[in-house]
Amino acid sequence: MSSRILRPVRAGRSTTRPGSATLLGVRLPLMAAAVVAAGLTTACGPSSQPAGASSPTVAGQSSQALPTGTESASASASASADASPTASASPSASASTPSGSSPTPSRAQTSAAPKPPRTSAAPAPARIPGPGYDSSADAQKLIDAALSAAKADGRTVLLDFGANWCGNCKAADKVFAQPQTAAILGASYHLVKVDIGGNSSANSALLRKYSPSGGTYKMPVLVVVSPSGTVRTDTHATGNPALTSEGLNSFLRQWAS
Secondary structure (H helix, E strand, C coil), X not given: CHHHHHHHHHHHHHCCCHHHHHHHHHXXXXXXXXXXHHXXXXXXXXXXXXXXXXXCCCCCCHHHHCCHHHXXXXXXXXXXXXXXXXXXXXXXXXXXXXXXXXXXXXXXXXHCCCCXXXXXXXXXXXXXXXXXXXCCCCHHHHHHHHHHHHHHHCCEEEXXXXXXXXXXXXXXXXXXXXXXXXXXHHHHEEEEEEECCCCCHHHHHHHHHHCCCCCCCCCCEEEEECCCCCEEEEHXXXXXXCCCHHHHHHHHHHCCC
């Protein structure tokens, strides 16, 4: 009796209508989607964006959101905003300078200032030895000193070979002592007097060195030597000038340069 009652119930459950099965299949996915959406809302929280605000720009759409002119204007405004602090710093720097102090002059202004003219004093006249010839003097040493001084000041060396007993040598000494001739000598020459009237072989050798033509020497022998030691003129070879102020002054001026 009980078995007969159970069979109809099982048979009734197995015979479900096709429409109800389809509806159940649709409802289940919808319910699952609702559950998933509720979980996402709970995990992410409510949106912080206010209502009515525009959505953020999607990547790839930035070129369409702003025109080209708008981007250039915004870039120019940004550049001017960055440059404005520098421009505003200049007045403050100038304002920090005390009112009583003058600005430091630039290098160009300093170099443009006129320089005072140089005053070059004329060189002192060279020393002129007195009349006569010193037989005890070291003639070679005197000549070396005169050549060294001539290299320093640009003067010329005048060698005067003579003797104390020579009349022409005494006449030349008188002219050398005159103011005009002495001025020419002091300005242009270093005068060295060498005694060849004694028995000094060293002084005779010096005569032959600077006047190598040999023979009989007519005193005084005047030899003009350049600062480098080169003989410029030798009166033993050319003949003496007139032993007067005019003759000796003309000779000295001729060979001074």
